[in-house]
Amino acid sequence: MRRLSLPALRLVSALLLVALWWAAAAMADDRALPGPPAVLAALRSELAAGALLPALLATLARVAAAFVLAMGLGSALGYAMGRNGIADAALDPWVLLLLNIPALVIILLAYIWFGQTEAAAIGAVALAKLPNVVVVVREGARALDPALDEVATAYRLTPWMRLREVVLPQLGPFLAAAARSGLAILWKIVLVVELLGRPSGVGFEMNMRFQLFDVPGLLAYSLAFAAVMLAIEGFVMQPVERRARAWRGAAA
Amino acid sequence: MPPLELSIRRKLYRRAGAVPVEAVRDLALDFPVGSVTALFGPSGCGKTTALRILMGLDPDFEGEVRHRPPRLGVVFQEPRLLPWRSLGENLRIVARAAGLPEPPVEALLSRVGLAGWAARYPRELSLGMARRAALARALAVEPELLVLDEPFVSLDETTAVQLRALVGAVLAERRITAVLVTHALEDAAALADRIAVLTPRPARLQRLVTVPRGDLAGLRAALAG
Numbered sequence: 001m002r003r004l005s006l007p008a009l010r011l012v013s014a015l016l017l018v019a020l021w022w023a024a025a026a027m028a029d030d031r032a033l034p035g036p037p038a039v040l041a042a043l044r045s046e047l048a049a050g051a052l053l054p055a056l057l058a059t060l061a062r063v064a065a066a067f068v069l070a071m072g073l074g075s076a077l078g079y080a081m082g083r084n085g086i087a088d089a090a091l092d093p094w095v096l097l098l099l100n101i102p103a104l105v106i107i108l109l110a111y112i113w114f115g116q117t118e119a120a121a122i123g124a125v126a127l128a129k130l131p132n133v134v135v136v137v138r139e140g141a142r143a144l145d146p147a148l149d150e151v152a153t154a155y156r157l158t159p160w161m162r163l164r165e166v167v168l169p170q171l172g173p174f175l176a177a178a179a180r181s182g183l184a185i186l187w188k189i190v191l192v193v194e195l196l197g198r199p200s201g202v203g204f205e206m207n208m209r210f211q212l213f214d215v216p217g218l219l220a221y222s223l224a225f226a227a228v229m230l231a232i233e234g235f236v237m238q239p240v241e242r243r244a245r246a247w248r249g250a251a252a
Numbered sequence: 253m254p255p256l257e258l259s260i261r262r263k264l265y266r267r268a269g270a271v272p273v274e275a276v277r278d279l280a281l282d283f284p285v286g287s288v289t290a291l292f293g294p295s296g297c298g299k300t301t302a303l304r305i306l307m308g309l310d311p312d313f314e315g316e317v318r319h320r321p322p323r324l325g326v327v328f329q330e331p332r333l334l335p336w337r338s339l340g341e342n343l344r345i346v347a348r349a350a351g352l353p354e355p356p357v358e359a360l361l362s363r364v365g366l367a368g369w370a371a372r373y374p375r376e377l378s379l380g381m382a383r384r385a386a387l388a389r390a391l392a393v394e395p396e397l398l399v400l401d402e403p404f405v406s407l408d409e410t411t412a413v414q415l416r417a418l419v420g421a422v423l424a425e426r427r428i429t430a431v432l433v434t435h436a437l438e439d440a441a442a443l444a445d446r447i448a449v450l451t452p453r454p455a456r457l458q459r460l461v462t463v464p465r466g467d468l469a470g471l472r473a474a475l476a477g
Contacts, residue, residue, distance in 0.1 A: 148334065151334075155349050165337070166334065169334070
């Protein structure tokens with residue numbers, strides 16, 4: 001009964017949100033807050049004009065590149081810092097500094113120092129996300145069970161086997177948390193990067209709509225990309241995380 | 253192959269701001285091929301420390317371990333199975349690491365009384381069953397040295413007796429050099445043919461007693477004499 005009612009509750013909640021939006025739009029200035037039909041019309045129009053899909057793909061590509069960079073480098077650094085006191089002491093001030101610099105500052109500095117290039121944009125986004133990944137994975141590395149480490153040593157597991165069979169399953173929940181929170185933040189930073197200095201992508205298109213005071217278009221792009229990210233979260237991230245945790249569900 | 257030799261001049265546990273604790277001092281033992289040696293001593297005397305050094309898990313000591321065989325099977329105090337892998341996979345992983353082909357998983361699990369459990373996960377097992385599975389994993393590497401660290405602690409009497417009988421049978425049917433750490437005289441007598449009696453901390457070799465396996469009365473007499 002409870003299982004059936006929870007999805008229904010979600011649906012009702014989402015419908016309520018749309019209804020509130022609709023009601024607010026009906027009361028407000030139509031140019032400042034268009035209702036759902038106007039935004040849907042803008043979405044259809046952008047799709048028909050062939051502008052929406054390339055923008056979505058360009059942004060997705062940037063999100064993917066920055067995500068891979070931040071997760072790859074952040075995981076390696078976090079693991080090293082969690083396992084090695086010297087690495088932790090040496091790199092911790094860097095991580096703290098990066099954690100406390102706003103993403104906007106990193107983006108602006110990257111554009112000033114390296115020009116408004118694709119590499120600078122992706123690098124800035126990855127760098128803005130990097131310290132969060134480092135901190136989460138470092139906690140995971142600190143929590144690794146030394147008893148299982150000894151099993152790996154006693155049975156002479158190769159470094160690759162040790163990583164695959166002993167380390168990664170323990171780091172899994174931490175990597176999943178870093179990835180999910182990372183993705184949620186990262187795509188918003190990518191929009192800012194595009195808005196400030198890229199000639200393509202959802203952020204660029206949103207800037208154009210902002211300049212033209214085209215609120216339906218602005219909302220159409222933002223909602224379309226949010227929908228894409230929600231789909232990735234629901235159809236990719238959550239199933240991967242469920243799979244990684246599947247062994248915990250073995251019946252006792 | 254020459255026998256495994258353990259020689260620990262000193263093992264200290266250092267902690268920042270605290271006086272170092274000496275766990276082992278002047279402990280020298282060899283382990284003839286096919287022998288079963290029990291490291292016997294009171295709780296906390298340094299037996300497990302000596303065993304960890306023997307296995308190569310603790311390189312921070314003064315002394316040396318010579319002729320350590322490449323294939324080591326271990327039954328730790330806690331079973332330490334990989335919880336995210338099925339029992340069958342737990343066996344296959346260590347066999348692969350030892351460079352062996354596909355191990356006879358079903359036969360090994362059957363040997364320890366876990367026939368049909370290959371697809372099950374460690375969390376589905378009781379402690380006694382998990383210890384059996386850990387023994388099967390140790391056997392999966394076709395060990396040249398089998399190490400048993402207090403394998404019967406925390407078990408109820410019936411389970412401990414059954415597991416002791418199983419380990420005894422396995423040791424009897426395979427000529428594996430084995431080292432057993434225990435503080436229970438019954439375990440040492442039942443399984444070992446050489447009993448290295450260690451002093452309270454720091455562990456030193458008090459005496460090495462050789463008695464036929466299973467001769468508890470003989471062991472008691474030898475220790476009293």
